Amino acid sequence: xxxxxxxxxxxxxxxxxxxxxxxxxxxxxxxxxxxxxxxxxxxxxxxxxxxxxxxxxxxxxxxxxxxxxxxxxxxxxxxxxxxxxxxxxxxxxxxxxxxxxxxxxxxxxxxxxxxxxxxxxxxxxxxxxxxxxxxxxxxxxxxxxxxxxxxxxxxxxxxxxxxxxxxxxxxxxxxxxxxxxxxxxxxxxxxxxxxxxxxxxxxxxxxxxxxxxxxxxxxxxxxxxxxxxxxxxxxxxxxxxxxxxxxxxxxxxxxxxxx
Amino acid sequence: xxxxxxxxxxxxxxxxxxxxxxxxxxxxxxxxxxxxxxxxxxxxxxxxxxxxxxxxxxxxxxxxxxxxxxxxxxxxxxxxxxxxxxxxxxxxxxxxxxxxxxxxxxxxxxxxxxxxxxxxxxxxxxxxxxxxxxxxxxxxxxxxxxxxxxxxxxxxxxxxxxxxxxxxxxxxxxxxxxxxxxxxxxxxxxxxxxxxxxxxxxxxxxxxxxxxxxxxxxxxxxxxxxxxxxxxxxxxxxxxxxxxxxxxxxxxxxxxxxxxxxxxxxxxxxxxxxxxxxxxxxxxxxxxxxxxxxxxxxxxxxxxxxxxxxxxxxxxxxxxxxxxxxxxxxxxxxxxxxxxxxxxxxxxxxxxxxxxxxx
Numbered sequence: 001x002x003x004x005x006x007x008x009x010x011x012x013x014x015x016x017x018x019x020x021x022x023x024x025x026x027x028x029x030x031x032x033x034x035x036x037x038x039x040x041x042x043x044x045x046x047x048x049x050x051x052x053x054x055x056x057x058x059x060x061x062x063x064x065x066x067x068x069x070x071x072x073x074x075x076x077x078x079x080x081x082x083x084x085x086x087x088x089x090x091x092x093x094x095x096x097x098x099x100x101x102x103x104x105x106x107x108x109x110x111x112x113x114x115x116x117x118x119x120x121x122x123x124x125x126x127x128x129x130x131x132x133x134x135x136x137x138x139x140x141x142x143x144x145x146x147x148x149x150x151x152x153x154x155x156x157x158x159x160x161x162x163x164x165x166x167x168x169x170x171x172x173x174x175x176x177x178x179x180x181x182x183x184x185x186x187x188x189x190x191x192x193x194x195x196x197x198x199x200x201x202x203x204x205x206x207x208x209x210x211x212x213x214x215x216x217x218x219x220x221x222x223x224x225x226x227x228x229x230x231x232x233x234x235x236x237x238x239x240x241x242x243x244x245x246x247x248x249x250x251x252x253x254x255x256x257x258x259x
Numbered sequence: 260x261x262x263x264x265x266x267x268x269x270x271x272x273x274x275x276x277x278x279x280x281x282x283x284x285x286x287x288x289x290x291x292x293x294x295x296x297x298x299x300x301x302x303x304x305x306x307x308x309x310x311x312x313x314x315x316x317x318x319x320x321x322x323x324x325x326x327x328x329x330x331x332x333x334x335x336x337x338x339x340x341x342x343x344x345x346x347x348x349x350x351x352x353x354x355x356x357x358x359x360x361x362x363x364x365x366x367x368x369x370x371x372x373x374x375x376x377x378x379x380x381x382x383x384x385x386x387x388x389x390x391x392x393x394x395x396x397x398x399x400x401x402x403x404x405x406x407x408x409x410x411x412x413x414x415x416x417x418x419x420x421x422x423x424x425x426x427x428x429x430x431x432x433x434x435x436x437x438x439x440x441x442x443x444x445x446x447x448x449x450x451x452x453x454x455x456x457x458x459x460x461x462x463x464x465x466x467x468x469x470x471x472x473x474x475x476x477x478x479x480x481x482x483x484x485x486x487x488x489x490x491x492x493x494x495x496x497x498x499x500x501x502x503x504x505x506x507x508x509x510x511x512x513x514x515x516x517x518x519x520x521x522x523x524x525x526x527x528x529x530x531x532x533x534x535x536x537x538x539x540x541x542x543x544x545x546x547x548x549x550x551x552x553x554x555x556x557x558x559x560x561x562x563x564x565x566x567x568x569x570x571x572x573x574x575x576x577x578x579x580x581x582x583x584x585x586x587x588x589x590x591x592x593x594x595x596x597x598x599x600x601x602x603x604x605x606x607x608x609x610x611x612x613x614x615x616x617x618x
Contacts, residue, residue, distance in 0.1 A: 051504065053500065053503060053504060056499075056500065056503055081507070081508050082506065083506075084503060084505065084506040085505075085506030086506075088505070089500075089504035091500065091501065093497060095495070095497040095498055095500070095501045097498060097501070097502075097516060097520070098498075098520055098614035099516075099519040099520050099614050108502070109505035109506065109507070112507040112512070112515050112516070113506065113507055162501075163504070163505070166505060166506065
């Protein structure tokens with residue numbers, strides 16, 4: 001299921017403003033790729049351009065190529081809706097649908113697309129997804145309760161369950177733990193390690209220990225100054241980035257010497 | 260803690276801790292002082308030739324002064340300003356309540372005389388004196404308002420969805436501007452618009468219930484658009500993004516995520532828009548007219564409505580003038596009750612349809 005994504009010469013714009021410039025990177029399947037860098041350097045923007053969520057913002061556009069298993073995701077005949085069905089996303093703030101129960105939240109991807117499912121099949125998807133997100137034991141007795149009644153960490157795992165319930169090939173995570181306590185963070189990191197057998201995972205994080213703990217490869221984004229586009233400075237195996245990076249800027253950032 | 264409970268505390272008060280402690284007036288003292296001021300004002304007004312208005316004005320001014328000065332002497336400047344502003348705000352509230360209370364009181368006082376079963380079960384068919392009722396007008400108002408709602412809500416809601424979810428740039432600004440302009444259209448103009456439209460379509464002397472519904476829609480649509488727009492804007496963008504990220508198309512996201520999340524606010528907005536037009540008189544006067552019997556078909560001839568009924572009872576009383584006036588007052592009372600009921604419904608809608616938070 002997991003797919004390889006190759007990005008070449010990607011420029012990302014907000015209207016006339018060039019936010020990210022010249023990204024070339026290959027994201028390997030069945031692995032976790034972490035993106036680190038200072039705030040405003042374009043990590044999240046880059047992440048959102050991978051499943052065409054970037055263009056939801058008025059005036060936002062992209063130039064360059066994002067190729068998944070030989071298919072250009074920005075090709076003229078590709079519908080962004082279909083891209084997003086293959087590439088799921090988890091956001092910084094947990095955002096379960098407030099009108100739906102836990103059960104319906106997990107099935108949202110199917111239900112909202114009016115996919116017909118037998119009750120047994122739906123139950124199966126819910127249980128599998130919630131188990132996959134390490135949430136089943138906590139909520140199995142209250143699946144009909146509103147998702148917004150869960151704690152922040154549980155809500156975030158519910159959002160992960162919702163994302164993996166539609167069986168995407170790739171899972172994008174935009175700072176999924178930044179609003180969570182260390183215990184919930186640990187739960188989600190364990191979960192990512194389990195999920196990487198099935199999915200390609202790309203995670204944006206400000207927490208460098210987290211990047212070092214969970215990821216196989218790490219990309220470091222930086223920008224030269226305010227108002228200038230962000231660039232991918234270095235992309236290497238995580239071990240190398242954190243021990244012996246090629247670029248001085250990476251070393252400065254990781255060791256806290258920047259600005 | 261306050262030190263003013265100690266006997267014979269030396270002035271100024273010595274703070275015992277790091278926080279400054281100030282003398283306070285006893286809890287009920289400001290109210291007592293205010294009432295004393297009011298009493299003094301009443302006395303003063305009695306001396307200068309008593310009237311209700313002068314008593315109230317003197318009383319309020321002197322009461323406020325008494326509280327302010329006492330507080331200034333005992334509690335200091337900041338607390339005194341606080342008390343002064345409290346007095347002013349409370350006075351403003353009182354002034355704002357006067358017309359409302361007076362209106363409700365007058366309508367109740369005059370309207371209860373004919374607030375009986377006959378009023379709700381009889382029409383004015385072949386009634387020239389006492390008796391008769393507004394059965395036909397109440398039902399007519401309900402039919403025409405319902406029809407106006409059926410016309411306005413789809414147009415208004417879809418306009419709001421377009422403005423919030425799709426429109427950008429100049430077109431959006433233009434629509435918003437014209438909706439604002441529509442909000443300010445005088446109701447008689449809306450009535451004349453419907454009158455002219457139907458005269459063009461069906462010739463002279465046409466009077467239909469649906470004409471009234473169209474006229475009311477012109478007044479109702481901008482209210483629906485504005486209230487729905489505000490409510491839809493409140494739906495967090497994160498929910499839309501969550502839905503998009505699951506591969507849900509935009510229109511499904513709107514229908515299945517945005518609208519259900521906002522349903523309580525939408526229901527409230529629509530109900531308040533209905534309450535806004537249910538009492539309109541002028542547009543119905545020129546489009547729907549009035550009849551004495553019961554006509555519930557909005558596509559066939561004149562209909563009776565409560566506001567127009569009240570208007571004609573008042574302006575064209577027959578020989579038994581008092582009977583006509585009583586019916587006018589009761590019609591007004593029924594209208595007020597209708598509007599109040601709609602407001603209660605709006606509150607219930609927002610309470611019961613709001614997204615549950617669990618626990």
